[in-house]
Amino acid sequence: MFHGRFHAFCRKNDGRWRIAIDYDSDEGGAVTGETFDSGSEIDDIHGFVG
Secondary structure: OOOOEEEEEEEEEOOEEEEEEEEEEOOOOOOOHHHHHOOOOOOOOHHHOO
């Protein structure tokens, strides 16, 4: 099974956020099932909001 991390870089342009770059990576095999399972749920934004 493949496990990886998804990365997205956004920029604010004309008052709106736009995805500038997105990619996924297994980081040279360093992402295991355990690290994958330790990630945040898709709708859990608590750690990302100021």
